[in-house]
Amino acid sequence: MTDNATKAASDERGAQAPQVVESKHEGHSWTGEAPLFIYAVWYLAFLYIPVLFLPLFSFNDSIYVAFPLKGFTLQWYADMLENPALLQALENSVKVGAAVAIASTFLGIFAAKAMTRYRLPGKGPLTSFIMLPLVVPGIILGIALLVISNTVGVDLSLYTIALAHTLVAVPFAMLVLMSRLEGFDKSLEEASLDLGESAFQTFLRVTLPLAWPGILASVLLTFTISFDEFILAFFLAGNEVTLPIYIWSQLRFPNRLPMVLSLGACILVASFFIVTFSEVMRRRGVGTQSGSAI
Amino acid sequence: MSDQTHAAGTYSGAEEQTSLGFKLRALFLKHEWLRGYLLLSPTLLVMICLMCVPLFMLIAYSFWTQNYLDIDKTFTLANYEAYFQKPIYAALMFKSIRMSLYCTFATLVLAYPMAYFIAFKVKKNKLIWLILITVPFWTSYLLRVFAWKVILGFNGVINSGLISLGILNEPLEFLLYNPTAVVLTLAHAWAAFAILPIYVSLEKIDRSLLEAATDLGDTPRERFWRVTWPLSLPGVIAAGLLVFIPTVGDYVTPKLVGGTTGIMIGNIVQSQFGKANNWPMGAALSVISMLMITILVVTFIAATTRARAKN
Known part of the structure; x- marks a missing residue:
């Protein structure tokens, strides 16, 4: 693992050699490119390698997670597919995630449009207020929502989980969509209004088509947030559980560990691809659009 | 200018409603910030209902006591x-x-x-x-x-x-x-x-x-x-x-x-x-x-x- 990292480091250093020279001209030599670059590669290894042990051991033919590796097996993945409780939890998670993605993106579009297109008094405090769920510890939000459901008399179910997830997903949706709306020229919308389109038609025919990469990114990100969220779901789940809660409940049984590993590996791979795709959509979209929309 | 049809479409019923509608419409046309807040209101409502109210309830709970099965709601420290x-x-x-x-x-x-x-x-x-x-x-x-x-x-x-x-x-x-x-x-x-x-x-x-x-x-x-x-x-x-x-x-x-x-x-x-x-x-x-x-x-x-x- 470390060999790969250092090998990659030396490869890339070779490729970046001209920049090292360039930076020396600027007087960067005391922290030249190379040491920082090696550090960056190590840092990425620190970020990624711990998580990669889950997929690695999910193919290992032993119920113990330990070296040396015993042999290759797909047994744990097969077990997974034959487990009705797991499949039910997966279905629940997808349902909740889809509802959260749609609801939070809708709210995010409205909020982002208000924030970027109108002169609002108190915009700063309002933005901080909407961002608050990102900072309040999850456990506090979880028990606060548990307490209120109990007081109001709402039974815990997938709906309570979805509501809680919407609360934490809205700030992300708004951030993603705000950067997207700021990325294209406001005068396009004004032109449409001046040419006689109604506000709604303008939104439908100008704003939405220009904002759709942001909307897609927001839908995917908020889905992933909900799909992977554990703390709020833990407090707000009724009889029906989502996938992270199912995993938590299985951690008590050592003999279920390999199956948890294979499930974890699947979730990690799925999240990784969804999120990478949405990040590419979001960031690249903003860059090119702001240049070409003029 | 962006909300003209918005308001006109909604209020076309009884006469009183129409006049109220016109007043509202004029108000929204006059103040840009009102239109902005209108757009922002669903999000703010969700934040208030799902964050502020529950947090206040949590604070209220901290002044109550637990009996075996229910909550005793007399104020106590x-x-x-x-x-x-x-x-x-x-x-x-x-x-x-x-x-x-x-x-x-x-x-x-x-x-x-x-x-x-x-x-x-x-x-x-x-x-x-x-x-x-x-x-x-x-x-x-x-x-x-x-x-x-x-x-x-x-x-x-x-x-x-x-x-x-x-x-x-x-x-x-x-x-x-x-x-x-x-x-x-x-x-x-x-x-x-x-x-x-x-x-x-x-x-x-x-x-x-x-x-x-x-x-x-x-x-x-x-x-x-x-x-x-x-x-x-x-x-x-x-x-x-x-x-x-x-x-x-x-x-x-x-x-x-x-x-x-x-x-x-x-x-x-x-x-x-x-x-x-x-x-x-x-x-x-x-x-x-x-x-x-x-x-x-x-x-x-x-x-x-x-x-x-x-x-």
Whole structure:
């Protein structure tokens, strides 16, 4: 693992050699490119390698997670597919995630449009207020929502989980969509209004088509947030559980560990691809659009 | 101009309604901020209903008491008295704050060079680096913590790996189930949260200031401490708060990798809502945690702004 990292480091250093020279001209030599670059590669290894042990051991033919590796097996993945409780939890998670993605993106579009297109008094405090769920510890939000459901008399179910997830997903949706709306020229919308389109038609025919990469990114990100969220779901789940809660409940049984590993590996791979795709959509979209929309 | 048809379409019923509709429409046309607030209102409503009201309810709960099956809703400070009478609560609170501070410090120290590298040294493919940093942050928190349990465990990756390589004869016991394991795991889990704010503040620095410092004879080291570091401080502070505040209340990491010595206040709060079944006490403990965090954060921000004003 470390060999790969250092090998990659030396490869890339070779490729970046001209920049090292360039930076020396600027007087960067005391922290030249190379040491920082090696550090960056190590840092990425620190970020990624711990998580990669889950997929690695999910193919290992032993119920113990330990070296040396015993042999290759797909047994744990097969077990997974034959487990009705797991499949039910997966279905629940997808349902909740889809509802959260749609609801939070809708709210995010409205909020982002208000924030970027109108002169609002108190915009700063309002933005901080909407961002608050990102900072309040999850456990506090979880028990606060548990307490209120109990007081109001709402039974815990997938709906309570979805509501809680919407609360934490809205700030992300708004951030993603705000950067997207700021990325294209406001005068396009004004032109449409001046040419006689109604506000709604303008939104439908100008704003939405220009904002759709942001909307897609927001839908995917908020889905992933909900799909992977554990703390709020833990407090707000009724009889029906989502996938992270199912995993938590299985951690008590050592003999279920390999199956948890294979499930974890699947979730990690799925999240990784969804999120990478949405990040590419979001960031690249903003860059090119702001240049070409003029 | 953007809401003309909006209002006209809605109010075409009875005459009184029409006149009310016209008044409303005129009002909305006249004030841009009203239209903005109208758009923002669904989101604000969700925030108020799902965050503010529940938090107030939580505070109310902390002044009630738990009978065996129901809640006694007479006002009392009993839960807060219990907090001060049983030293275990305060001890745990301070321990959680201390562990969180270690974790925040470790995260910041590790993250700063990385953010610096992306902001100043990466010329091409900045996007790829940013995405590489962000992606792990979006993947399951529970699984990232679980991965560390697998790695540090008695029969885990490190121990079994070192034994099978012949470096160790018997497993190291000190890896898992202690505060250090908690701090390490948290620092890993929150890494991306720290890098992004620091990166943004570094990226915003006007490069001509750096050139000016060099032209005026600063060595690169002096230039870093006199220009780059002070200008990046807002990002460092933001990153610190973003890591510190949520980690104080974490209970997943201590539960999975902390063992008995790595327990934090979040675990006690959670048990009040689970096995211990004393919701008002749990509510009081979380209110106290929030207060402690708020006081710490406010003093810290006040101190830093004063220090910067002096300079």
